[in-house]
Amino acid sequence: MQARSIPHVALVGVPNSGKTTLFNSLTGQRKKVANYPGVTVEPSVGIVRQHASAIALVDLPGVYSLSPKSTDEEITLRVLEGADPHLGSPDGVLLILDATNLEKGLLLFSQLASLGKPMLVALTMIDEVKRRSAMLDDIQLEATLGVKVIPIVGVKGIGITELRSELVNIEHWRTPFVHVPPDATIEDRISWARLVAAQVLREVHLDERSERIDRIVLHPLWGMVVFVLIMALIFQSIFTWAQPVMDWIDYGFSQLRAWMVGDAIAPPLWLDFLANGIVAGVGSVLVFAPQIFVLMVLVTILEDSGYLARAAFFVDAILGSFGLQGRSFIPLLSSYACAIPGILSARMIPSHAERMATILVAPLMTCSARLPVYTLLIAAFVPPVLVGGVISLQALVLGGLYLAAAVVGLCVAWLLRKTVLSSDRTPFFLEFPPYRVPHWRNVVVRAYGRMQDFFQTAGTVILALSVVLWALASFPRVEPQPMMSADHYRRMQLEQSYAAKLGKAIAPVFAPMHFDWQVTLGIIGSFAAREVFVSVMGQLYAVGGDDPSNLGLQHALQRQLQPPVAFAVLAFYMFALQCMSTIAVLRRETGSWRWTAFAFAYMLVLAYGAAALTYNITSALLS
Amino acid sequence: MLAMLSLEQVEAGHVVRIVRLAGSQSFVERMKELGLVYDTVVEVVRRSPLGRTIQLRYGTSHIALRLSRNHMIGVEPLHQQIASVQPERALDYVV
Numbered sequence: 001m002q003a004r005s006i007p008h009v010a011l012v013g014v015p016n017s018g019k020t021t022l023f024n025s026l027t028g029q030r031k032k033v034a035n036y037p038g039v040t041v042e043p044s045v046g047i048v049r050q051h052a053s054a055i056a057l058v059d060l061p062g063v064y065s066l067s068p069k070s071t072d073e074e075i076t077l078r079v080l081e082g083a084d085p086h087l088g089s090p091d092g093v094l095l096i097l098d099a100t101n102l103e104k105g106l107l108l109f110s111q112l113a114s115l116g117k118p119m120l121v122a123l124t125m126i127d128e129v130k131r132r133s134a135m136l137d138d139i140q141l142e143a144t145l146g147v148k149v150i151p152i153v154g155v156k157g158i159g160i161t162e163l164r165s166e167l168v169n170i171e172h173w174r175t176p177f178v179h180v181p182p183d184a185t186i187e188d189r190i191s192w193a194r195l196v197a198a199q200v201l202r203e204v205h206l207d208e209r210s211e212r213i214d215r216i217v218l219h220p221l222w223g224m225v226v227f228v229l230i231m232a233l234i235f236q237s238i239f240t241w242a243q244p245v246m247d248w249i250d251y252g253f254s255q256l257r258a259w260m261v262g263d264a265i266a267p268p269l270w271l272d273f274l275a276n277g278i279v280a281g282v283g284s285v286l287v288f289a290p291q292i293f294v295l296m297v298l299v300t301i302l303e304d305s306g307y308l309a310r311a312a313f314f315v316d317a318i319l320g321s322f323g324l325q326g327r328s329f330i331p332l333l334s335s336y337a338c339a340i341p342g343i344l345s346a347r348m349i350p351s352h353a354e355r356m357a358t359i360l361v362a363p364l365m366t367c368s369a370r371l372p373v374y375t376l377l378i379a380a381f382v383p384p385v386l387v388g389g390v391i392s393l394q395a396l397v398l399g400g401l402y403l404a405a406a407v408v409g410l411c412v413a414w415l416l417r418k419t420v421l422s423s424d425r426t427p428f429f430l431e432f433p434p435y436r437v438p439h440w441r442n443v444v445v446r447a448y449g450r451m452q453d454f455f456q457t458a459g460t461v462i463l464a465l466s467v468v469l470w471a472l473a474s475f476p477r478v479e480p481q482p483m484m485s486a487d488h489y490r491r492m493q494l495e496q497s498y499a500a501k502l503g504k505a506i507a508p509v510f511a512p513m514h515f516d517w518q519v520t521l522g523i524i525g526s527f528a529a530r531e532v533f534v535s536v537m538g539q540l541y542a543v544g545g546d547d548p549s550n551l552g553l554q555h556a557l558q559r560q561l562q563p564p565v566a567f568a569v570l571a572f573y574m575f576a577l578q579c580m581s582t583i584a585v586l587r588r589e590t591g592s593w594r595w596t597a598f599a600f601a602y603m604l605v606l607a608y609g610a611a612a613l614t615y616n617i618t619s620a621l622l623s
Numbered sequence: 624m625l626a627m628l629s630l631e632q633v634e635a636g637h638v639v640r641i642v643r644l645a646g647s648q649s650f651v652e653r654m655k656e657l658g659l660v661y662d663t664v665v666e667v668v669r670r671s672p673l674g675r676t677i678q679l680r681y682g683t684s685h686i687a688l689r690l691s692r693n694h695m696i697g698v699e700p701l702h703q704q705i706a707s708v709q710p711e712r713a714l715d716y717v718v
Contacts, residue, residue, distance in 0.1 A: 064656040069649045100683060103658055186655040194682075204683060220672035313687040317674025320689055326676070427650060427694050428676065429657065432685035 006047075007170045008056045008087060009120075010079055012112065013096030014104045015062030016433055018124040021442060022096060022152065023059040025160050026167070045087070053168035057094070058087055064104060065186070066111045070350035080115065092118040092170050097149075099129045099136055100434060102201055106193035107186070109145065114182040118173035121149045122163055127156070128434055131209075135202040144196055146177035210306070210434045217310050227314055230302070231333075237294050238337055238368065245290035253283030265489050266480040273470065281466030284529050285459045288338055291368050292454050295337040296447035299330060304438035309430050316428055322410040323417025325349065325428040328358040332409070335365035339582045340458045341450055343589050351426040357413045359589055360599050363577050364409035366402045369530040373573050374398055376534050376548035380557045381566040405574045408606070457588075458581035465528040465580050472499040473539075494539050499524065513568040513615035518560070526578045533573075564618040571614035576607035630688075630696040631675060633667045640664050643697030650694045658684055659696065 013019040027046025044059050060079055061072035068074040075084075082089025093112055097105040112119065121141075129136050142149040148166060152159030166173075180192050216222050260275040261267045267275065302308040312326030319328050327349045335342030342362040349355035375398075382394045478496050480489045494500060503521035510520055518540045522533040534548050541556035557566070577583065577600050587596045633639050641663045644651045658681060659665070665681040676689040690696065 064653070067652060069653055103682060103684070104656070107656060107658075186652065187660050190655065190658060190660050210685075214668075218669055218678065223672070309687070313671060313676055313678060314673075316676040316687065316689055317671040320674060320676065325689070326687065427646075427653075427691055428687070428689040429653075430687045431657075432678070432687065 006054050006056055007091040008045075008058060008089075009048075009092045009094050009167065009170065010058050010060055010076075010090040011094050011096070012060055012076065012080070012108070013062055014064055014098065014101065014108055016431060017062065017096045017098035017101065017105060019062060019096050020059060022122060022124065023057060024442070024445060025157060026164060027057055048164055048167050050164045050168045055168050055170060057167070058090065063108065065108060071352070072347065072350075080112075090117065092120065092173055094120050094122060094167065097121055097123050099123055099125045099151075099201070100207075101125075101431075102197040103190070103193045106196050107189050109176070110180040110184075110189045110192060113176040113178045113180075116175060118170065119147045119176045120163075120166055120173055121145060121147055122159075123149055123151045124153070126151045127153045128207075128436070129201070132205050132207055134204045137200045137202075141196070141200040144177075144179075144199070147174045207434050210432075213435050214310065214432075217307065218313065223310075223314060227311060230307070230311070234295070234298050234333070235336070237298060238291055239371075242291040242294045246287050249287050249290070250283065253279060253286070257283075261486075263486070265484060265486050266493075269474075269477070272474060273467075276474075277467045277470035278463075280470070280535075281463040281528070284466060284532065285455065285462045287531075288368070288454065288458075288529075289451060291337045292341060293447055293451050295334060296341065296450045297443055299334065300443045300446045300450075301438045304436065304442060306433045306435040309432050312430055313432075316430075319410075320428065322414040323354070323421070324358055324410075324413050325351070325354050326430055327428075328354065328413075331358050331362050332365055335362040335367060338367050338369070338454065338458070339363040339365065339579070340454055340585050343582070343585050344453060344457070346589070353417065353421040353423055354426070356590065356595065357416045357421050359586065360416060360595070360602075361409040361413045363579070363582050363586075363599070363603065364405050364412065364575060366405050366574070367530070367579075369579065370573050372531040372548045373526075373533045374401060374570065376537070376553065376557070377566050377570050379548065380554040381561075381563050401570065401574055408575070412602070412606075457585055461581035461584045462528055466532075469499065469525055469528055469532070472502065473497045490539050491541070494521075510611075512612045513572075514562065514565050515569070515572075515611075516560075516565075519565070519569060523572070523576075523578060526573075527580045529581075530573065530579060562619075563622055564615045567618045568611040568615040572607045572611040574607070575603050575610055577603040627697040627699060630665075630667070630679075630698050631677065631690060633677075633698060633700075635667055635669045635677075638664060638666045638701050639698035640701055641696060642699050643695070645697065646694030654696065657686065658682060664701065665698070 011019060011023055023044075023046060026048045046057050046059065048055050048057050058079060060076040063073045063076045066077055066080070068077045078084050079087055079090065080093070093115070095105070095109055095112060097109070109121075123136075123138055123141070126136060126138075136151075138149050138151050150159055150163045150166060152163055180189050217226050257275040257279050260271060260279065264271075266272075299308075302311070308330065312329050315329050316326030319325055324332075328346070330348070331342045331346040333342075334345055339362050342365065343359050346355050346358045346362065349358055378394050378397055382397050385393050387393050387396055473494050475498055476496070478489075478493045481492075484492075499521055500517065502524060503517040506524070507515060507517040507520040515523070518537070521540065522536040525532040525536040534553075537557060538550070538553055541553065541560060561569075583596060583600060586599055587593060590596060590599075627642055628639070630639070630641075641659055641661055643661075644654050644659070659679075663681055665679050668678040668680050668685070670677050674689075676687055679686050679688055
């Protein structure tokens with residue numbers, strides 16, 4: 001909470017008016033921005049300094065008016081009315097007017113003026129207006145509104161210094177003219193806004209460039225080609241560009257652990273805790289970083305360029321028939337890297353029911369933590385033959401797992417919207433921003449910020465759970481026998497640990513698909529992060545390694561598991577919500593334990609059913 | 624008098640004038656806030672190849688819109704556009 005020693009200014013604007021870019025350049029705080037409506041989701045406060053003075057700037061979710069229709073719009077109204085217990089009543093309002101979208105901004109101005117607070121107007125996108133060779137009269141605008149209007153170009157920093165000086169000079173701000181009475185209808189406000197916009201903005205032309213790009217990008221055929229290419233690029237980047245970095249991180253951490261433990265058969269407890277509890281835990285958090293960063297960079301580029309809104313238009317029809325909407329696209333796409341950024345980005349969906357449905361199915365999208373499990377089991381149990389002489393059966397199975405999970409996810413969303421989330425049939429609308437070249441600094445800062453979100457929400461949970469799992473696997477302590485190898489000792493320790501007892505106690509639950517206690521233990525370990533399954537198998541079968549391409553591990557699994565069991569494990573991992581950090585984020589974002597329990601339960605039922613079914617079908621086929 | 628169409632019935636490339644908004648209060652309010660008030664002239668730029676989502680242009684705004692069943696935006700074709708409305712509905716436009 002901010003001490004109330006400096007004035008507070010609320011930063012307000014319609015969605016996608018360049019608000020967060022401006023917030024970033026004024027405060028230097030790393031916060032996300034996007035050329036995609038609905039990115040600011042909760043008020044964040046930054047300090048603007050100029051010489052000796054300073055003000056606190058409160059970045060608020062974009063609103064079209066002061067009558068909120070979604071949860072994030074309510075936040076804005078609450079802060080403006082001084083009803084937020086942490087922030088109190090703002091001392092002034094900084095309104096962002098998007099010069100390419102003046103009418104909506106002026107409508108908002110007409111309502112803000114009734115608040116009677118001192119105000120300052122930042123006029124953004126003036127470069128965009130110039131590019132379309134329109135004439136913008138900011139002096140006339142200033143005279144009409146009655147408050148200072150400062151034209152800026154956020155990404156280039158033009159006008160920022162002047163704006164900053166004006167901002168900290170809050171005692172000299174003026175209170176805006178009230179042109180439209182507080183009880184006026186929206187129609188009256190729109191008429192006034194149109195009148196003012198027509199006075200200050202002349203020779204408005206169509207944005208030819210955006211029109212031209214749209215003709216290709218939204219073309220029924222070429223649009224689809226572009227869409228598929230971009231999606232392919234995203235998946236390619238997750239798997240081929242981020243994977244090597246992830247492998248280095250993974251390798252680095254296992255080397256570090258090996259170095260810490262040295263050639264001790266049974267390292268002292270504190271060293272074991274540091275190496276296999278803490279370092280392993282940190283490693284399993286950090287290993288996600290490259291992928292999430294690469295994905296976020298690409299998503300941010302898509303957002304900032306303006307393409308994302310078009311992609312949402314494209315997929316809205318498909319997602320709409322499953323009870324979701326165009327805005328569900330980014331949460332679902334992000335969930336292919338990790339469900340956590342996916343669930344967080346669902347906040348941009350205004351309709352409660354659609355947002356909940358998106359959140360509840362996001363964990364079904366195949367996140368990257370499942371990939372090591374898939375890779376290991378497919379490499380060990382699917383023969384490396386070519387189907388039709390072209391595509392490998394292993395790749396086909398992997399692709400099938402991804403596709404099937406997505407299809408099931410959409411069907412679950414449809415079912416949810418037909419039953420428990422059937423209310424709230426809101427229309428879908430999304431503004432198309434003009435196409436713009438993304439600014440690299442914006443992209444990096446924002447992708448970095450989103451990665452921080454991930455570390456803050458998931459990192460702590462994963463780390464804590466790794467430590468708990470380490471403790472379960474390390475007690476009661478077993479004394480090493482003479483002549484025992486380190487791998488053998490670790491296996492013995494694990495076999496006699498509380499974790500093994502837990503696995504043995506739970507294993508009967510999985511009797512229909514014949515999961516033994518070792519597989520059960522792997523499933524329990526997956527609650528930290530699913531890929532832990534691989535290292536648990538590595539320890540249990542005393543082959544050390546936690547690398548899914550480890551041949552020793554593959555052979556050990558081939559000896560230990562019947563193929564139908566292995567396929568049942570794959571089916572189980574497709575659906576089960578066995579990831580504690582996702583559960584924690586679900587709890588936070590749905591605000592309810594009941595929904596969280598529901599999500600866990602329905603995915604468990606799906607996973608259990610799919611595993612049992614897979615076991616029976618594959619045993620029938622293979623016998 | 625011209626007969627009223629639902630915005631969803633308008634073919635791509637046609638220009639119409641909004642004459643009515645119907646549905647929940649929050650829907651009507653939101654559409655008005657977006658500038659889709661009575662008498663606003665909008666162009667249906669294109670329709671989604673896969674479904675009911677449409678792209679609208681009015682003033683300097685471009686939006687994608689998909690109406691749910693209980694919401695309606697009633698429109699009238701502009702006079703010069705009468706000739707190009709779907710032929711099977713043309714009779715409806717006889718003054």
